Amino acid sequence: MMNVPTGELVILAVGIMGGGVVTGILAGLFGIGGGAVLMPVLFEVFRLIGVPDDVRMQLCIGTSLAVIAPTAFRSYRSHKARGAALQDVVKLWTVPVVIGVILGSAVAVVAPAVVFKIVFGCTVLLTACKLLFLGDRFVIAPKLPGPWVLRVYGAVIGLLSSLMGVGGGAMASMVLTFYGQSIHKAVATSAGIGVPIAVTGTIGYMLAGIPHMGELPPLSIGFVSLVGFALMAPISTYTARFGAVLAHRMPRRHLEIAFGLFLILTASRILLSMVG
Numbered sequence: 001m002m003n004v005p006t007g008e009l010v011i012l013a014v015g016i017m018g019g020g021v022v023t024g025i026l027a028g029l030f031g032i033g034g035g036a037v038l039m040p041v042l043f044e045v046f047r048l049i050g051v052p053d054d055v056r057m058q059l060c061i062g063t064s065l066a067v068i069a070p071t072a073f074r075s076y077r078s079h080k081a082r083g084a085a086l087q088d089v090v091k092l093w094t095v096p097v098v099i100g101v102i103l104g105s106a107v108a109v110v111a112p113a114v115v116f117k118i119v120f121g122c123t124v125l126l127t128a129c130k131l132l133f134l135g136d137r138f139v140i141a142p143k144l145p146g147p148w149v150l151r152v153y154g155a156v157i158g159l160l161s162s163l164m165g166v167g168g169g170a171m172a173s174m175v176l177t178f179y180g181q182s183i184h185k186a187v188a189t190s191a192g193i194g195v196p197i198a199v200t201g202t203i204g205y206m207l208a209g210i211p212h213m214g215e216l217p218p219l220s221i222g223f224v225s226l227v228g229f230a231l232m233a234p235i236s237t238y239t240a241r242f243g244a245v246l247a248h249r250m251p252r253r254h255l256e257i258a259f260g261l262f263l264i265l266t267a268s269r270i271l272l273s274m275v276g
Helices: 006-030 035-048 053-081 087-110 113-134 147-164 169-178 183-208 210-215 226-247 252-272
Strands: none
Touching (some): 006 226, 035 053, 035 252, 053 087, 053 113, 053 210, 087 183, 147 169, 183 210
């Protein structure tokens, strides 16, 4: 296990706590578990304390998923109270997304860090382009497809979420808006699947990281930093309700543009780390 000086642990704590505030607000605002915020924050913090590059991305993903679980639950409850979530879709997606997450966690045992960076960056950029440039203009169908097609979507969302360290909110929202659902319903429904994705992924990344314990910071269980979880989860969970309130007050197009720009910044930072 890594020996990290006290000063660097303080940097870790301060950085994660600050990220927790932003994560919670954006989780409620965009219906995500906060992974798109957590990932770049954790990536920089773990870089500062010297976590090796070959396990840094996996540690970010595992810790992100652990924090997402309570944050997504709080966000979903806030949206559900306003009657915006598509409950049938949440129920239909739960099992397929869990299967997808299990497959992604298995990949984490053997895949190099660059795989996770590429999947994260490219998927997030595609989502951002859809939000910024297509908006409502590209619709596959005016209503949702049959249950088996939805289950396939759910499994793919779970797999990509596990490889990216996110709660699946961005991808789920994109799928739902492709089938004529409003961004507000998509955001609320996406928050609902963040919980099973995060819980399953956390357990999977804990197990996947056990062989690498010697390269990881103190107080880590596999690819999950307990320091990161303990400091960020309570803060982000508390602030998620403020984002949910804000989401229901913003015009739909403003919400899409804000989310798209944020995703571009996040993806660019991760992809640039492969060359810098």
